[in-house]
Amino acid sequence: MSQIYGEPLTIIKFNSNGIDFNKALLDEILLHEKVKDRKVVILAIAGAFRKGKSFFLDYCLRFLYANFKSIKNANHTKINCANNCWMGNQDEPLRGFSWRSGTARETTGIIFWSDVFLYDNPSGEKLAILVVDTQGLFDNETSTADNSKILSLSTLLSSIQILNLHGVVQEDQLQYLQFATEYAKFTSNHDTKQSFKPFQSFLFLVRDWNNPDEYDFGFEGGQKYLDDLLIIKPNHPEESKSVRTYIKSSFDKLSCCLLPYPGKIVARDSNYDGRWSSMDEDFKTELIASISKLLRVENLQTKKINNIEMTGEMISEYFQQFISLYQE
Ligand code: GDP
Numbered sequence: 001m002s003q004i005y006g007e008p009l010t011i012i013k014f015n016s017n018g019i020d021f022n023k024a025l026l027d028e029i030l031l032h033e034k035v036k037d038r039k040v041v042i043l044a045i046a047g048a049f050r051k052g053k054s055f056f057l058d059y060c061l062r063f064l065y066a067n068f069k070s071i072k073n074a075n076h077t078k079i080n081c082a083n084n085c086w087m088g089n090q091d092e093p094l095r096g097f098s099w100r101s102g103t104a105r106e107t108t109g110i111i112f113w114s115d116v117f118l119y120d121n122p123s124g125e126k127l128a129i130l131v132v133d134t135q136g137l138f139d140n141e142t143s144t145a146d147n148s149k150i151l152s153l154s155t156l157l158s159s160i161q162i163l164n165l166h167g168v169v170q171e172d173q174l175q176y177l178q179f180a181t182e183y184a185k186f187t188s189n190h191d192t193k194q195s196f197k198p199f200q201s202f203l204f205l206v207r208d209w210n211n212p213d214e215y216d217f218g219f220e221g222g223q224k225y226l227d228d229l230l231i232i233k234p235n236h237p238e239e240s241k242s243v244r245t246y247i248k249s250s251f252d253k254l255s256c257c258l259l260p261y262p263g264k265i266v267a268r269d270s271n272y273d274g275r276w277s278s279m280d281e282d283f284k285t286e287l288i289a290s291i292s293k294l295l296r297v298e299n300l301q302t303k304k305i306n307n308i309e310m311t312g313e314m315i316s317e318y319f320q321q322f323i324s325l326y327q328e
């Protein structure tokens with residue numbers, strides 16, 4: 001049985017009057033005595049509604065609980081087992097951020113997991129890993145401006161940003177990403193004269209990929225797909241050239257992971273509870289491989305602002321500043 005501690009906390013809410021920011025609740029996490037002096041790694045996911053974002057993140061939580069101690073589980077002992085035992089029991093219902101909660105959309109906003117994972121790397125560096133879910137991107141009810149703000153804020157606040165997409169990466173999604181990150185870059189007061197990039201890691205997570213003959217599932221096939229997608233060709237319209245240049249210049253690391261269709265039960269069964277015994281075999285294999293790679297300790301990029309690594313305490317100050325700019 002994989003244990004889960006903590007709960008989802010809605011820190012930022014988008015509503016018709018603007019943005020509500022619950023700083024006190026966020027500070028309970030960031031200024032926690034075990035977090036405030038550690039460098040933070042912030043993993044966030046954004047993308048269209050009902051495309052398996054929270055589902056993916058809940059499996060990430062399973063991985064994190066199996067591999068790291070946390071502020072709510074200080075007595076954790078790392079399970080010493082090969083490869084995929086972090087997945088737990090095959091018939092265990094999936095818990096964590098609420099997923100598949102009917103067709104009614106919940107609050108539009110940014111949701112933090114209340115627990116924080118702690119990792120001391122061999123060189124003595126102490127990291128605190130936070131996990132962030134978002135709701136409300138690209139659906140009918142959320143205005144484009146709000147959607148853009150969510151992706152923008154999420155990119156600004158995170159060090160590993162996942163954009164969850166269905167089927168393929170479309171040209172308009174690249175433009176949308178450019179628009180959102182331009183605003184984030186502006187808000188963070190990024191010094192454009194410097195050579196470092198404003199944001200750290202960005203992952204295009206493509207769900208229900210159905211061209212494995214062309215580009216294989218997983219990170220390797222994904223990287224080839226992304227490299228081909230971001231090549232600037234002489235016959236590209238100016239707009240496509242500039243969006244590619246811009247995206248490449250904004251992130252330290254750009255990657256892509258292609259996941260297969262999960263099978264009918266996961267995709268369609270309204271009574272499905274998230275257990276992995278019901279997943280199609282190739283989806284299960286790729287899910288395990290992709291999360292194990294994404295959260296491998298050497299891939300845990302810390303959050304940097306103007307090239308300075310942020311601690312929990314430092315980032316708490318920035319959040320306030322950033323959000324007030326979005327509230328204007
Ligand atoms: P979110 O709104 O993006 O957070 O989506 P959820 O995580 O709540 O999942 C929405 C639905 O998609 C659930 O019924 C999941 O079982 C299902 N789902 C999860 N992963 C996948 C996937 O990779 N492909 C498809 N087609 N459905 C998925």
Ligand code: MG
Nearest residue numbers: 053054098099
């Ligand atoms: Mg969700």
